[in-house]
Amino acid sequence: MTAYLFLAPYLLVFLLFLLLPALASVGVSFTRWGILGTPRWLGVQNYRTILTDAMFWKAFRNTLYFTLLTVPPLVAGGLGLAVLFNQPLRGRVLARTVVFVPYAIMVTVVGMLWSWMFNSNFGFVNFYMQAVGLPKVAWLTDAVWAMPAVAISTVWWQIGTNMVIYLAGLQEIPAELYEAARVDGSGIWKSFLYVTVPGLYLMHVFVIPLSVIASLRAFGQILVMTHGGPFGQTYTLVQHLYATGWVNFRMGEASAVGVVLLLVTLLLTVVQLRYFRAI
């Protein structure tokens, strides 16, 4: 009972502001509703509308592309940084902090920062690219480079959390295992592959699905940096949801987009957990 009491503040907020609205939006997805007035029952009409909308599918493809661009560097990079900063190097505490600090920055600030850095006229990214003889790229307004640019900023922003989780995992791997591997003649690479990677099994089960979920839900940094442009090249599902619901006040269709995104997320998560034999 005491346990529930301690959980109450969290559960109450969770129920009122997350679970109930989420359930309600499933209901709303079957209606026509513009915040004011009474919702009108539409059945599956909203789903038909959104699934035949070209912008929905563009957003859908973009979301998967963004996830593909961000998750591998987030996971592999996070792991790499964790292994690096687990070595007895000088200044590693400072280095860990430097990598982790971006995660504490507000998403709008992340967007603003990278907008400036990627700016085609006075941004420092182009300045250094030109300094080493590379051509100037209009990062955020280029049809091809806009999405990678947004992905780079996201990796910079998010990689710290994955590193911290992997670092914690590394402390759990017994040193004897590395010693045994060395005795059996394995080098650094083989030790990493056969001791470190499997030893972090529990961390992978946590880090990989969470990175995928975070990328599927990407919104703030993209909104600030490109507004989904140029011509829809960085337009993702959550932006589509936002525009449909909060710019056009079509709450039914927006909720339907949300439900579809939830189902996609659920499916991808189940697939991953099955792969890890976690469920």
Add this chain to the structure above:
Amino acid sequence: MKLSVRSRILWLCVLLTFPAFLVSGVPTRSAAAGPVVISYWHGLTGPDGKYLTSMAEQFNKEQGGVHVNVSVYPWDVFFDKWVAAAAAGNPPDLVTYHINEMPQYQEKGILVPLDDLVKEAGIDMNAFPAVAFQAAHRQGKLWGVPLDIHPIALYYNVALVQAAGLDPNKPPTNRAEFLLWAKKLTKPDGSQYGVAMPGTNVDTFRVWWGWIYQNGGRFISDDGKTAVMDNPKTAEALQFAADLISKYKVAPPGESDPDADFKSQKVAMEFQGPWWITGYLDAGLNFRTAPQPVIFSQPGVWASDHFFSLSETNDAKRKMAAITFVKWVEDHALLWSQAGQVPANEHVRSSEAYQKSKLYPYLRGFQAEIPYAHLTPSIVQSTEIFAENVQTPLVVNYQAVMLNKKSASQALKDMQKGIQSVLNR
């Protein structure tokens, strides 16, 4: 026994928390005698917004009958908050936004018809430009009082113009002069361009919009029901916009911030609204403004309009208080003009005080455009079609043309299809 004590504590916690949620939504307005307190929301977060807020403060000081509380929300969240507040039964008494968005909220039933109120307050509706007057009406009733009208005009950098051997006293007025200026103001090494052409930022269709009307093209039918932009005249206007980048090479490709580029003197000309006047003056830029050159057969520019409307509060006293404040602002629109806005009120525009004001030399060029200004269409779907901060069929196809990824005619075909489906919903 012990368990039940714990569960009592738990319930106590729950019960103590719940009323707090309930009470937080209830407005606290004192019923005691004193000024009628009204709330006023606007979305002008730039330097101009401060003028509006300080005008309310001045109003509050000058009289004791009405007290205006101002809240400022960025446009991104303004409408969400307003509609949510109306749904909760506690909307702001008075709001300022753009006139083309009025039908959407009138349709939702959250606006008050103003015909009787403006008469009572003594606001002369004939003092407003015909386009603004019309846009303020819907279904035979008046729903708003215009505050200003803001067409876009030509800004040019005097120092750069002189350096190029051009006469800043004779800004371009037609296509040939405009192209000549643009070419002479473009440096071959790419360090300076003649003009900024909105391409990928949130300003999209506005410059092109004027050219559509200059060329006798069309965009949406007069009844607001049919998308008609897929026609040769509209395409020609759009092609000219793209040509400035790819054919004449006088505008930077991939333009993402025309204002920043004009400010940093990377471009010598820009088409923009009057709201940048004070910003550029504060930045110490030596610039002037002029009416947009006529690129095609007749003058035509895009314009918008800030205006007042009242939310339905079912409180006659507060409605009257709100309109009293509107009347005061209209009478003091000279103050608003110094934020870099052309007053909608003719009485103010013809006053000597206004014509001798500090910003008048800059506002004059904008004002001259009023007779041939074309506002964003006032239709229920106006936001859905013309919002520039989301990826609408308009934004997506316009940007594709400016980035040379689609031909003008193909883009207009796609745009027409996309916008028609919005109109059909």
